[in-house]
Amino acid sequence: MTTSPLHADPAPGPTAVGAAPPRRSTGARRWLAVLRTPVGAGAGALLALVLLLAVLAPLLFSGRAEAVDTDHVLEGASAAHWVGTDNLGRDLFFRVLVATRLTVGLALLATLIAVVVGIVLGTAPLLLGRRAGRLVVAAVDIAVAFPGLLLALFFAVVFGVGMTGSVLAIGFAGAPAFARLTQTLAAGVAERDFVAAARVAGVGRVRLLLRHVLPNIGEPLVVNATIGAGGALLAFAGLSFLGLGVQAPAFDWGRLLQDGLSGIYVHPAAALAPGVAIVVAGLAFNLFGEAVAKGIGLTTTAGVVRSPRRAAAARAVQAAQADQGQPGTDRGRRDGRPVLDVRDLTVTFPGAAGPVRPVRGVTFAVGAGEAVGVVGESGSGKSLTALAIARLVEHPGHVSAGRLDLLGTDLRTGSERSHRRLLGTSFAMVFQDPMTSFNPTQRIGRQLAEVAEQHSGLSRARALGRAVDRLRSVRIPAAERRARQYPHEFSGGMRQRAMIGMGLMGEPALIVADEPTTALDVTVQRQVLDLLQSIRTADDVALLLISHDVAVVRQVCDRVLVMYAGRVVEDLPAAELTTAARHPYTRALVASVPDMSVDLDRPLPVIPGRPVDPAHQPPGCAYAPRCPLASRRCAEEDPDLVDDGNGRRVACWHASEVRAGDPTPGAVPVAAPGAIGGRA
């Protein structure tokens, strides 16, 4: 087992949002995809060949392998005997072929023992309960500490020299590693909610194991068993070679190798042939296991794969913040130019059926000191818009824009380095999960100071001083002491404040906050929002606040952009969000969120239908299938975002009707109040 297959390939980002095909065919397709990679195909073919030989060779070549020919004893390679003969004149080429069955068979048998014993030991903690489970875990831990070959030798002595003994020996020696793997994987699955849910539903332990745990850890176990078979094969050859394995007259590759070794200087082919066979078969098993591990990604094993994009993005921002060369002197506020000017921003990802555009032609500007909110459902493209502005959309994503200016500098052209400098000095980004935004192995103060050291060439001590000062400015009590602490010693709200503090190490003109309070409690949320507000008023910093929470945006922002299916559908003053929204989606979104004054006697208005899959954008207005006002025109033509002259923009063919219409036209109550309780 050379590498652990536990790593998971990053999900392809927003394209994964779309409806996935059924699980089973996905599984089959992933295995097929493995065979389409060069390594997978090669290893698969090799493995098939080895297995085919194991089945067929004894049937076809037994006679020739056993034919004793005392006239040609211990001969070298010749036309008659390709790799020579042994001390009874038997053809070694055919002996090697025939030995495939015994070698591979014994290796598989040993692997089977290892897998079964391993799974039994590995799942025992789940079945036995806490105390007995702990004993098993401890026993496995001790067994894992012994080198496998040592265990095998030990067992070989216990079980006696011979085939049975060595099969048992190699099987039991492989079991602890397998048990450990099973334990780890099973513990990961057992912690997930669906196992808890099954327990609550009264499902017994054995059924829990068979129905819920084992299917979800099956793939990595199969992969490891394949790799393990390669290892068992080598170990077996080793034991036979040492004379502890297969005994004459039976023969496997290890045995043939030993026999051939005595004459290696006279006719080396006799030793090389079984050696090559061992290498080829071992490689076939190992490579195939590795290819499968890599190919299927093993995303279903232990726990949910958290979006690595965010963490990567956070690191990138840190890198950018740490990599700034000169302090930004031009803060771009002199002439009333917008801090951020975005036109026709489009983000494209390659998809299975042509390019997917999760962000489509977004146009907006943020003025100096202005707070602009972006609201929308998940998948509406709001976070991706922020990442695109920060140049954090990673390959294979592609960003294009008619204009992308930060403080008057075009981010589309020019060097990567100068962009990072500009972004580092004038731009700060705050992410949803502050836990992944900091490096867990470095002290908070150090991480902040690094920015200033790079940025203004401050000495280490002075940079740390500034870090403490910034921590104080984000109202972290006992900032000196806190600066010496590690991220895990900070609470969620504290970390988020420290993250904002890190953004303030430069002199940002724009803070982009992507769901900064979603992971926080309401009381802490208020503190963080207040902090952002005070920074904004104190330093005239513009804020782009991305949130799914309409109430938060309404409270903090001057202006709100409503996004749906990758487009801005409405742009209006925050104060008018509840009263004067014109797009039916905006009105429906606002109405569907319960607030502290919602009528308790009526069902909440809901938006029927589902959000659009970015891979299947309709030609017309993306909201039309869910919109009560939709007409034929809506289904055919996508409305432009039209400015009414007062800075309000809306993209709807029926915007004028909505304005005059009833209070919440976009939202449809699920059932009339009288219908509650109507279904028995």
Add this chain to the structure above:
Amino acid sequence: MSELRFDGVSVRYGGRRRGMTAVDGVDLTVPEGTVVGLVGESGSGKSTLARAAVGLTPLSGGRVLLDGRPLPQRPGSRPVQMVFQDPYSSLDPRMSVGDSIGEALPRGTRAGERRREVARLLELVELDGDRAGAYPSQLSGGQRQRIALARALAGRPEVIIADEITSALDVSIQGAVLNLVRRLQRETGTSMLFISHNLAVVRYVASEIAVMYLGRVVEHGPAAQVLADPQHPYTRDLLAAVPDSAHAAQRVGDPALSAVAAVAAADPADPHAPPPGCRYHPRCPIGPLVVPERDVCRTEEPTVEHRHAAACHFAPALLRGGD
């Protein structure tokens, strides 16, 4: 149907030295056929209480009683069911949703009956009966949460515990799930403990509200009363933090809360080392940090003999004959 009662329930994690008490002597009753909303910040012990109620977490003290009797612990009959927060992890990705629901049906249900019952449950949660063969990956978050509700209902529970069931959902879907929860609760009359950090959501669903802070229930009363006239300063703090301009503005004039600034930046308390006396005193806007002579908060634990059972020394005393 049935009344669920927590009687001095405590849950402790970890060893004697480094462990923590997540739930500390909680008395809480979910009366028959009502929805009790449980609010509180993360780390207050809400979810631990929920897991204790369904037997996922062993109690270290107290009892959970259903109609005055201890809960049956044997597998197969579970009168208290739970719906989890994250519908993306609470359904087995390798099982069709029909199998997931069917698994929770009472033992001994025959195959044909099982199929009909699954279809009925799916329709009850407003999904097509023929979605039983679908896998979770084919469903949206809201649909998955409906499946989770159907699974909880499959066991014919007396009480359902709903732990933050809408917080992982998009706002546009949240409303539909809340409507469904209200409808199902009214139709089946199931008692329900509805846990959420969102007061507006709890207000919409629950008829009673209990507030938890650091493992204790600090206030409990009828929803309208608790929201309109909160007795515990923590409840008031929670209400003031709701990002809803009308509500926040209404409370700005409150003299008690204008002192909030002094304690507003206080870090949430650490459940590993709960403060002595009243657990809320290091953050309390009417406590010893703001009103120095109120030293009693540092030393003595408040009783709950107050209106709304508020665990605060300075809450009005309980009036005889109800409040």
